[in-house]
Amino acid sequence: MGGLVILFALGAGSCSNPTPPQDGDAQKAGTLTPVPPPPSPVPVPSPVPPMPASAAPVEQPAPAAPAEPVQAPSKPVHDANVAPNGSFEEKDDNGRPRGWAISPATSIAKDGEDAQHGKGFLSLTGEKDSWTVIFCELAGADRYPDTPLRMEAWGKAPAAESMKIALICTEDGEEKEVSAKYWPVSEDWGKIEFLATIPEASDKGSAKLRILIKQGAGSGFALDNIRVIPDFLSGNGSLEDKDDTGRPRGWVVSPNDIIVKTGAPAYDGAQALALKGQAEFNGIIAHDILISSAYRAKTLVVSAWARSNSTPGLTMYVESGETGKVKALSSHQWAPSAEWQQGVIRVELGENIDTESLKVRFVLPRLADEEYAIDMVQASIE
Numbered sequence: 223m224g225g226l227v228i229l230f231a232l233g234a235g236s237c238s239n240p241t242p243p244q245d246g247d248a249q250k251a252g253t254l255t256p257v258p259p260p261p262s263p264v265p266v267p268s269p270v271p272p273m274p275a276s277a278a279p280v281e282q283p284a285p286a287a288p289a290e291p292v293q294a295p296s297k298p299v300h301d302a303n304v305a306p307n308g309s310f311e312e313k314d315d316n317g318r319p320r321g322w323a324i325s326p327a328t329s330i331a332k333d334g335e336d337a338q339h340g341k342g343f344l345s346l347t348g349e350k351d352s353w354t355v356i357f358c359e360l361a362g363a364d365r366y367p368d369t370p371l372r373m374e375a376w377g378k379a380p381a382a383e384s385m386k387i388a389l390i391c392t393e394d395g396e397e398k399e400v401s402a403k404y405w406p407v408s409e410d411w412g413k414i415e416f417l418a419t420i421p422e423a424s425d426k427g428s429a430k431l432r433i434l435i436k437q438g439a440g441s442g443f444a445l446d447n448i449r450v451i452p453d454f455l456s457g458n459g460s461l462e463d464k465d466d467t468g469r470p471r472g473w474v475v476s477p478n479d480i481i482v483k484t485g486a487p488a489y490d491g492a493q494a495l496a497l498k499g500q501a502e503f504n505g506i507i508a509h510d511i512l513i514s515s516a517y518r519a520k521t522l523v524v525s526a527w528a529r530s531n532s533t534p535g536l537t538m539y540v541e542s543g544e545t546g547k548v549k550a551l552s553s554h555q556w557a558p559s560a561e562w563q564q565g566v567i568r569v570e571l572g573e574n575i576d577t578e579s580l581k582v583r584f585v586l587p588r589l590a591d592e593e594y595a596i597d598m599v600q601a602s603i604e
């Protein structure tokens with residue numbers, strides 16, 4: 223990663239189909255600056271280039287098992303997402319999503335039953351052959367200057383011609399597209415994800431997420447569950463990415479047979495890690511926290527959602543140290559519950575901390591036949 227990639231590969235001036243911005247009601251949304259005119263010469267590849275395998279959705283989500291919305295949590299939920307209101311659950315009095323600006327000439331439908339995540343989503347209809355521009359400011363993204371941000375979004379658009387999601391930053395007052403991805407347009411919810419790093423030369427606080435959609439004939443399009451999160455867990459914090467044997471990539475899970483392959487509902491996305499206790503061994507689930515020494519003297523926050531119906535319950539640790547000399551910096555133990563509950567650990571990273579050896583580790587107590595699930599593990603900086 224690294225270098226500033228500015229490729230608004232603007233087809234050398236093929237300004238064919240600009241939709242001029244119209245002043246008016248679209249600027250009601252939030253406190254964002256006005257929507258810029260749709261970038262006129264955005265190329266519409268034909269056909270839309272396929273996503274590389276590495277960025278393709280791991281598995282089509284089963285329509286019957288959407289992320290199960292959790293009952294209202296009794297305490298504030300920690301979320302590393304720096305995209306505000308990324309699940310579109312909060313709307314203003316006019317039914318517009320808080321924190322998002324949407325170009326004029328776009329009508330917004332009410333929430334429906336088929337959100338990808340939670341209850342709300344953004345359902346839009348634009349005019350045929352026009353571009354719709356949607357963006358939000360990523361105010362918290364400056365905390366991660368040297369860390370890739372994982373941009374994730376779910377969308378469906380049976381009639382759109384092209385959809386694109388981009389990280390935009392301003393440098394010396396000029397907006398630049400840092401990184402972008404075209405969307406495989408589909409009738410069902412599909413996920414797009416890619417990594418992007420904010421260039422060092424960017425103006426502070428200028429990062430934005432922008433989505434461009436070219437309308438075709440017919441119905442509109444929908445967006446939900448948009449997340450921009452630091453990639454401290456190599457992208458698999460939600461445990462969506464599994465190998466052929468059902469083991470989550472990037473995670474240590476030991477012993478092997480504590481993994482249960484069930485269709486249990488996930489907390490986030492389409493997959494969770496379902497586990498079963500064993501009478502002989504504690505179960506260990508661990509992942510390195512991939513942060514640099516630049517984060518010394520900051521507060522690291524690690525959170526996870528889990529269901530743990532046993533006593534003693536599942537415990538999460540943040541640890542540092544080489545193998546054999548590991549030291550637990552802090553921990554959280556889940557109380558018995560059949561519902562998803564979030565555990566949060568905050569660790570002050572001292573000036574001398576060995577950031578290379580930081581880990582998050584879960585320990586299943588030695589109990590036969592008890593079942594557990596873990597999902598949406600996140601690491602962020604406060």
Ligand SMILES: [Ca+2]
Nearest residue numbers: 309339340342
């Ligand atoms: Ca939602």
Ligand SMILES: [Ca+2]
Nearest residue numbers: 460490491493
């Ligand atoms: Ca998941």
